Amino acid sequence: GIEHDEGPDIGGPYGPYTQSERLDLYRAAADRLLAQGDAYECWCSSARLDEVRADQQRRKVPPGYDRRCREEAGRAVARKEAEAEGRSCVVRFKTPLEGEVSFTDAIHGETTFNVATLDDFVMLKSDGFPTYHLAYIVDDEAMKITHVLRGDEWIPSAPRHMLIYRALGIEPPVIAHVPRVLGPDGAKLSKRHGATSVFEYRDQGYLPEALFNFLGLIGWSLDDKTEIISKAEFIEHFTLDRVVKNPAVFNVEKLQWMNGVYIREVVPAEELVTLFAERLERDLPASIARPLDRGLVARIAPLIRERIKVLSEVAEYCDFFFTDELHYSADELLGKAYRGRPAEAKRGLEEAASVAAEAAAWTHEGLEAAYRALAETLGAKAGDLFSLVRVAVTGKRVTPPLFESMEIVGRERCVARLRAAIEML
């Protein structure tokens, strides 16, 4: 539910938005830097670069480009080799050999780096495409971007960016490095932990609003107690200075709880009916005719909305409303209460069927009263009798409230199902 204002897919006033269509812009910026003496062409082969790196590693020396092409002499040699081999060059930034760069991060505050630890990084690749460092700065300037928010793994690159901004005479935008979201094991989110894509959460039945709320509260908080917050409130209150600096572990259990809250308390009833109907049409056995009866779904919704946390649970909770094909065993039917006493169970079911057949009004209140009375005359515990009826009518031991369910299933089908249970015993 996060919408962007412009982009390659929806257009906008600052296109083109595709990098391959903006190559001239990057080239122009690189040329300007070249002309100013803030950049130089590097003709070194990747094979040589690999060697240099391997050697540095061996000598336990900080890795980085050895600047052979930084001076005219070295560059001439490299160029000759390259041209003989038909290779072209890259453009590297000519990082000052000493001094400091500092910038203010909206979350981390003022940070200063010693430029001596920076090497001469590539800005324009030999295929004419820019690296991220050049690309985002050129694009953001052209597209009038005001804020750059990115993962904090980018912090070490920021001083390079400051050097480019300075050389290009661009006023840097607000920059903020946000902490990252980790998997339960403290490592970065990956397939191992299941869902790494928002679509997986959508498929499991998490609502966009809930996921938005949850993600919004990872690394940011409104105060010391707010947990449920709408997108509108979020937009109204969000400030970068309340973003935390430390990484967060993705707590799926809390997401689950929050999704449950949205299902039972936040999403409007009519909307929920649509959501449930769509989900049921997808999850219920193909043998059940589509489209599903929305009126029926609407009656069921209030019964299950407070018992599920994710939409994927809906079908297993209420399939018996849609089909008469119930699958349960005699063991399940008898349960603990009637184990070894099928005759008693049978008697109870027979009486229950009569009560159902003869009940004056087919309402859950009336049914409940009648069944409580029946339990008493049978000398059975109400709960035990109800469980018996529950399995007979729904095919399972865990269901929405029994009498409300029976009211919806209807008298005829309930009686038929009770008789089927008796038959089975």
Add this chain to the structure above:
RNA sequence: GGCGCGUUCGUCUAGCGGCCCAGGACAUCGCCCUCUCAAGGCGGAGAUCGCGGGUUCGAAUCCCGCACGCGCUACCA
């Protein structure tokens, strides 16, 4: 190897010098409610605020050092 970032209950977080022998939420445990399951109500357990020094009458909050974790160190982003 170098550079950088981070460190409050299991997890997400509040806290920005005294209101904190640290508050809320999820999870967990117990009780209540109850036709099952949930939901709900009440209550409990759970953090020597990474460690060690300072500064101060007073530090989770300020300063320094260390430890640990993570990141970056590509003609990737």
